[in-house]
Amino acid sequence: xxxxxxFIGGEFVSPEDARMSIFDAGFVWxxxxxxxxxxxxxxxxxxxxxxxxxxxxxxxxxxxxxxxxDEMRSILAECVARTGLDNCYVKLQLTRGVIPNQVRDxxxxxxxxxxxxxxxxxxxxxxxxxNGAALHVSGVERVSSxxxxxxxxxxxxxxxxxxxxxxxDRGCDDALLVGADGALTEGPGYNVFVVKDGxxxxxxxxxxxxxxxxxxxxLCQEDGIPFxxxxxxxxxxxxxxxxxxxxxxxGVMPVIRLGDRPIGNGHAGLLTSHIQSRYWxxxxxxxxxxxxxxxxxxxxxxxxxx
Amino acid sequence: xxxxxxFIGGEFVSPEDARMSIFDAGFVWxxxxxxxxxxxxxxxxxxxxxxxxxxxxxxxxxxxxxxxxDEMRSILAECVARTGLDNCYVKLQLTRGVIPNQVRDxxxxxxxxxxxxxxxxxxxxxxxxxNGAALHVSGVERVSSxxxxxxxxxxxxxxxxxxxxxxxDRGCDDALLVGADGALTEGPGYNVFVVKDGxxxxxxxxxxxxxxxxxxxxLCQEDGIPFxxxxxxxxxxxxxxxxxxxxxxxGVMPVIRLGDRPIGNGHAGLLTSHIQSRYWxxxxxxxxxxxxxxxxxxxxxxxxxx
Numbered sequence: 296x297x298x299x300x301x302f303i304g305g306e307f308v309s310p311e312d313a314r315m316s317i318f319d320a321g322f323v324w325x326x327x328x329x330x331x332x333x334x335x336x337x338x339x340x341x342x343x344x345x346x347x348x349x350x351x352x353x354x355x356x357x358x359x360x361x362x363x364x365d366e367m368r369s370i371l372a373e374c375v376a377r378t379g380l381d382n383c384y385v386k387l388q389l390t391r392g393v394i395p396n397q398v399r400d401x402x403x404x405x406x407x408x409x410x411x412x413x414x415x416x417x418x419x420x421x422x423x424x425x426n427g428a429a430l431h432v433s434g435v436e437r438v439s440s441x442x443x444x445x446x447x448x449x450x451x452x453x454x455x456x457x458x459x460x461x462x463x464d465r466g467c468d469d470a471l472l473v474g475a476d477g478a479l480t481e482g483p484g485y486n487v488f489v490v491k492d493g494x495x496x497x498x499x500x501x502x503x504x505x506x507x508x509x510x511x512x513x514l515c516q517e518d519g520i521p522f523x524x525x526x527x528x529x530x531x532x533x534x535x536x537x538x539x540x541x542x543x544x545x546g547v548m549p550v551i552r553l554g555d556r557p558i559g560n561g562h563a564g565l566l567t568s569h570i571q572s573r574y575w576x577x578x579x580x581x582x583x584x585x586x587x588x589x590x591x592x593x594x595x596x597x598x599x600x601x
Numbered sequence: 602x603x604x605x606x607x608f609i610g611g612e613f614v615s616p617e618d619a620r621m622s623i624f625d626a627g628f629v630w631x632x633x634x635x636x637x638x639x640x641x642x643x644x645x646x647x648x649x650x651x652x653x654x655x656x657x658x659x660x661x662x663x664x665x666x667x668x669x670x671d672e673m674r675s676i677l678a679e680c681v682a683r684t685g686l687d688n689c690y691v692k693l694q695l696t697r698g699v700i701p702n703q704v705r706d707x708x709x710x711x712x713x714x715x716x717x718x719x720x721x722x723x724x725x726x727x728x729x730x731x732n733g734a735a736l737h738v739s740g741v742e743r744v745s746s747x748x749x750x751x752x753x754x755x756x757x758x759x760x761x762x763x764x765x766x767x768x769x770d771r772g773c774d775d776a777l778l779v780g781a782d783g784a785l786t787e788g789p790g791y792n793v794f795v796v797k798d799g800x801x802x803x804x805x806x807x808x809x810x811x812x813x814x815x816x817x818x819x820l821c822q823e824d825g826i827p828f829x830x831x832x833x834x835x836x837x838x839x840x841x842x843x844x845x846x847x848x849x850x851x852g853v854m855p856v857i858r859l860g861d862r863p864i865g866n867g868h869a870g871l872l873t874s875h876i877q878s879r880y881w882x883x884x885x886x887x888x889x890x891x892x893x894x895x896x897x898x899x900x901x902x903x904x905x906x907x
Contacts, residue, residue, distance in 0.1 A: 314620035322628045325759045401762050441742035442760040451757040453631045454748040456707050475781050
């Protein structure tokens with residue numbers, strides 16, 4: 296945890312020193328929104344898309360950020376620059392803040408903005424994120440967007456945690472959740488895709504509108520691969536030729552087993568590997584990218600000589 | 602926030618100094634359980650029932666407390682004693698703790714136990730908690746127990762917060778939520794009861810099994826008031842003779858208006874007032890009570906004289 300830089304309370308500190316009040320309503324009421332972007336080879340990826348989604352999350356939770364988009368860009372770049380790393384996991388979050396004692400009115404909170412950069416995270420570890428993981432279709436239902444809207448990225452994730460425990464119990468690496476309507480939704484921090492007869496489909500409802508998912512749609516479009524965002528039945532996972540997942544913290548990740556049953560030949564599928572390879576090679580080229588150094592506040596100008 | 606005493610990291614500190622890592626999975630994954638008990642006139646109320654429910658919440662979230670029930674009793678009593686107050690709001694919580702970086706396995710967390718005592722909280726303020734509040738039946742759906750089990754008291758409460766915003770928009774004090782199955786559930790931190798023709802009913806599913814709700818059931822039984830725990834339709838709120846709520850932080854609380862429509866004559870109902878009055882008078886007598894001082898660790902024994 297020592298590598299990394301956190302912006303909190305208006306200062307840049309080390310992760311060990313990044314502490315918050317236990318009374319922050321962002322914690323005790325799950326009243327926090329966040330977003331995760333990344334840098335790869337010194338490029339932020341789709342940064343504006345992440346900032347726009349963060350703004351939608353804030354609005355959806357009725358939270359007002361004390362910083363505008365330009366300020367947030369500078370803060371994120373400064374966090375990354377201070378790590379000295381080219382490949383970073385970069386988070387921004389907004390909590391409701393501490394509400395005065397004896398009062399429960401969220402309108403009285405003073406929202407607290409926090410951001411940080413850490414070494415790039417592979418949510419399944421680098422090997423499994425690149426080469427494939429085993430998923431369990433959980434009996435834990437995904438929280439409905441009618442209760443807590445999954446489009447607003449937030450920390451009400453206890454369903455995900457319990458689904459992951461269930462997955463471990465069954466010898467799997469992670470989980471997929473089904474909604475109250477019986478449709479497939481998403482996993483803890485990633486969207487899911489089924490590939491059948493050369494066409495890609497991903498669930499359209501009760502899910503986070505992933506930025507990497509958007510990148511996958513774009514890559515499919517460029518290559519003429521049919522892509523649809525629609526209701527996906529859990530049974531389609533089992534009849535799929537390939538299954539993969541997408542997330543900022545891992546990119547395009549093959550799924551090679553469901554429960555105890557291999558998908559296809561038990562290795563990453565051809566179409567999945569193709570999209571994954573295109574995703575990473577384009578990222579190295581700066582696709583949808585913003586150079587970290589271009590966002591840094593200029594150093595103090597040197598005094599011009601007389 | 603200055604009155605109060607917090608036990609955190611094995612020490613007793615002031616609320617201002619009670620800080621946690623922003624990386625605690627209890628925060629970022631909503632992976633925390635808690636309970637709230639109270640003291641009134643120096644008596645803890647139904648303390649063992651609260652500790653038993655806390656133990657069920659921990660087990661339900663697969664969290665293991667570093668302290669046993671006897672240690673927790675002593676810690677809570679010490680927190681209360683250090684406030685010097687007779688009437689306290691007393692919380693205990695267990696977070697998953699910080700998970701090593703680059704890893705998402707909740708089994709690797711080192712759970713952190715925190716407890717605190719503060720001046721007694723009336724969730725609707727003392728006046729409205731005693732004399733009645735206006736509630737809004739929210740369009741925000743209550744999170745389903747199939748996703749996050751409401752019996753395990755936890756901080757995944759964003760549905761409650763948004764429901765409360767909706768209530769404020771409509772000139773109400775707080776909210777009631779309906780579940781995906783169309784049945785009435787609960788409000789943010791309280792159970793709800795409808796009274797019709799002298800009989801009391803409260804929702805049986807998708808709700809926290811409130812300790813004050815249990816006390817209400819007991820008071821009804823003692824007085825021969827029919828009490829049932831069953832499916833309650835939202836429409837029953839509108840046809841009810843009386844409506845009330847129960848919570849540790851407010852006791853038995855009349856509901857006197859739903860949206861813009863008064864319930865009955867717009868004042869606390871007779872049966873509600875009777876139960877409320879019995880609740881508070883019995884608490885002052887030490888009903889289901891444990892004296893705070895009886896739980897304090899004995900002071901160091903004086904050296905016996907030779």
